[in-house]
Amino acid sequence: MKKLFLSTCFTIISVAAFAQTKLTTNTGHIKFFSSTAVEDIEANNYKVVSNLSEDGTLVFSVPMQSFEFEKALMQKHYNSKKFLDTKKFPKAKFKGTISNISEINLKSDGTYTAQVVGDLTIHGVTNPVKEELKLTVKGSKVTATTEFYIVLADYGIAFKDGKPATNIAKEIKITANLDYK
């Protein structure tokens, strides 16, 4: 009887220890937007994969060729060697943590402002980033939304004068919506 009780206790404890909440999504949405006097450019990606752990670890991977533009020619230019070179760098990645995770309860309904710190790698170049993420917890679902800017030149994406320099802003607005379960 004592043996059964102890072994049951150990089983419950070990299951609880390994059951760290790891929220995941593979239908995250990222949009990027560039505005210049010449034209506005927008592209959407609905294939973002991301994990958000209870300890605040936040990671995501973006398949670069999944960004869709309205204009086919624009999409070709974006993928080309001269620009994002997506055949050579098919994924953009982020690895970071929520520095104020102690103030956030992913199991309690509510809205939280998370301070995210980490490394963002695009086009083979890694830069440290520090941005805010809004987390909305509702039952077992957590939605993370954020808006920030990146400077293309910081990621080795620079271009000479003329097209596309005049058509693409040096700073691009990134909007993300990650639907975790």
Added chain:
Amino acid sequence: MAKYVKIFIAIILLALGVVAYFWFMPHRDVQATKAFAEVEAADLVNEFITNRTKANQRYLADDGDSKVLVVIGIVVDQFKDQSGQAVILLKTNTTDQMGVSCTFTEETNTQVAHIKIGDKISVKGVIRSGAEIDKDLDLIEHVVLEKCAIIN
């Protein structure tokens, strides 16, 4: 009209034609494109796991119009993405760690209504990125196929 004026107008029209061609260039019709290969989900996944650089080289294109593939597998999951498109996850064996994620289009979403978990199907679509186990990020990534349609 003077001959020069006619030539001038012809050149202007030609220039406008060229601009219009590029401006209105349609996206590639994936379903109308001949498939590069027909593969089992697990074989495609393994190609990327074994040698990612070689697989990217083989399947991805510089301009984003990457290879069109027909992937065979068992439906292990079915859901919608944030743009409202149907997504199906195919695996060769239901116990495989990774599979091929297939996203449908507005035109082909309705095909998914007849599909249920456990069905073995063939899907044609364009590859966007390969399978990967990212140890650094502790992230598992399936192969991503888009602009899909069921073809059997």
